[in-house]
Structure formats: structure tokens, C-alpha cells
Amino acid sequence: MDSTHHLTDSTTLPPAVERKVSLQQYNTFQFDYQAEFFAIVDNLETLKSLLGWARQQHLSVTMLGGGSNLLISADIPGLVIINRLKGCSAKEEKGNHLSLVVGAGENWHKIVEFTVQNNWFGIENLALIPGTAGAAPVQNIGAYGVEVKDSLARVQVLDRVSLDVYWINAHDCGFAYRDSHFKGQWKEKYFITAIELSLKKRADLMLSYGGLANQIDGEPSLQKVFQAVCQVRSSKLPDPNELANAGSFFKNPIVSVAQHSQLKESFPSLVSFPHGKEFKLAAGWLIDQAGWKGKVQQGVGVYEKQALVLINHQASKAESLLELEASIKASVFDLYGVELEREPVQLPGLSGKLNQEIPL
Secondary structure, three states: OOOOOOOOOOOOOOOOOEEEEEOHHHOOOOOOOEEEEEEEEOOHHHHHHHHHHHHHOOOOEEEEOOOOOEEEOOOEEEEEEEEOOOOEEEEEOOOOEEEEEEEOOOEHHHHHHHHHHOOOEOOHHHOOOOOEOOHHHHHOOEEOOEEHHHOEEEEEEEEOOOOOEEEEEHHHOOOEOOEOOOOOOOOOOEEEEEEEEEEEOOOOOOOOOOOHHHHOOOOOOHHHHHHHHHHHHHHHOOOOOOOEEEEEOEOOOEEOHHHHHHHHHHOOOOOEEEEOOEEEEOHHHHHHHOOOOOOEEOOEEEOOOOOOEEEEOOOOOOHHHHHHHHHHHHHHHHHHOOOOOEOOEEEOOOOOOOOEEEOO
């Protein structure tokens, strides 16, 4: 789609669409930028009709969910759609498995809580991750040794061109560490409309990662794991409703065995984890050791309890956060020779092409 268009202020808009709406309440950094055109969508027919209208008007389309893994750095031209597609239905399958179909606009943590209440295993380690269910596959969200791909069966998508809706099997989605085809080659092809999780009625608990087992008293249970994850995340990560942030701002960098050995020799207390044939470094530790934890400048800063989280105290625009990011990356690279990579998606994109899905 081309973002060049000729709508005048007198042009009649579809009933769902508004002009020049602030996105401050739709991104958890609370940066105050505008959508040129704006709509909230809670059903597939409205979504299809809006995509058709946007195509007729030669408007780019950007879809947002909870705005929790997002860095908006300028006004967004074209049409911004807030994904509020809801629904949650469970179906028992043969043996130990059951299927849970979830609308892309559902709150992810509420879905995890729902599964635990029903004694269904699979996503309990992913509690309290902010955002919507539709965001989960895009980012392949993960925590405590579990990724959403481990329990994901299929992803329902809307083809942006044909407006057809169909399912894609999880193993075809190109999942990797905090990555998928939805974030790369499919970002201008599909909107995610629902996901299907394959959960278990009985399963072993994953307790080996991040000291989770140490947080549980007595015999581990599904409920205890869920509560422990919530407790640990709450103690380390600020609530976006109370302190504007987008969760972990940097990915944990992955390095070769050789580079890991060199770093471990120079920095014996280096925090790292095996990752296939490589090693994953704790980005928070690197940033903390570089002296950034608790620093505040120009209305933004680094969270005092977790250096992986950048926070917005009072800035209305993103410039100061981008400066802070650049300074942190430079100092970590100077100290360790390790390049940090941002986790939140920046909008508008640096290429200027805005036809992408960020259902977060």
C-alpha cells in the first residue's frame, strides 16, 4: 500500500474511523503521537471492511494490540487499527490434550490465568507477560525456559490482500528466539486474528530455569508455579499502569562458545545460559555492570530494580529514550564487545513502510 492519499477534511469516513487520535493511551511508554486515521475493531467483518476502505484510499495500515512491546517515535500516517478481537473456547481432544482457541485481542495474562484455574498445563511460566494473545506468536514470547511456540498449534490469519481468513500450522511460522515470520517476511502479508493453543490435562512442570524452583515452597503445583512467576515478575518489573515502560527493552544477546569463553575469563561473574550450541548472555547484567541501573536523564531512565527495563517518567516524546538507548548500547559494546538489540518494535519503521502488524 502507498501512504500517499488525497483525503480532505470533508471526506466522509467509515463509522468506525476517527481522524488525528492521540496514541498515548495505546502504548505503554505513553508517548504522545497521533494516528492520522484511527479505529478500534472487535469483529472480523469490520476489520475486512476497513482494510478494503484503506486500500481504496491508498492508506497504509498498522495494527496494534496492547501497545506493550512498542516504541512509537513519530505520528503514524495512514490507518491505525486497535485489535480487540475477543473470544476463548476450549475443546477436549483425545488422550491428554485439549485445544484452546483465543481471539487475538484477548489479554494474554488473563488467558494464562484462565488455563491455570482450569488445571490445564503448558503456558503457566508465561504469566504476567503484558500484551495480547495475538502478540504472542509475533514475538514468540518466552520466560523461565518456556516459549509460546511450545504450546502453539496454529495461528489464524487474515490475508491483507485477498481478505481471506485461514489457519497456519505453528511449525510453519519460523519461530526462533523472540522471532517469527510474522515479525519478518510475513509482516506486510498477514494480520493475526486468533491463536490455537494445545494444552495438557497432566504434564511435568518446567522449574529448571531462572531459579524458579527456589521460589516454590513444598510440593510444586500448577497454581504454585503460576503464583511464583507472578511474584518474581512483579518484584522485578514495573507495572506499566503505574510506571510507563515496555517491559524488557533489550534482547538477551547470543554469543559463540569462543566469545563466551573470552568474556568469562575477563568477567568471571558473567551471567549466561547455554543456548543450543551457543550462549545467551543476561542483558540486564551487562547493563547493570556498565553502571546504568537507576539512572535518570531527560525524563526517562533505567528501572532501579531491573536494568533491562527502560522507563518513561515524564517525557511526552521518544527522543530522549532513543538517546538513552544509544548511550547504553555504546557503553555495553565498549565494555564487552557485545551488541545489544532492542526488543520493542519501533513505529513508524525506519524504512518508512508502515504496512505491518504489531498486535502487542
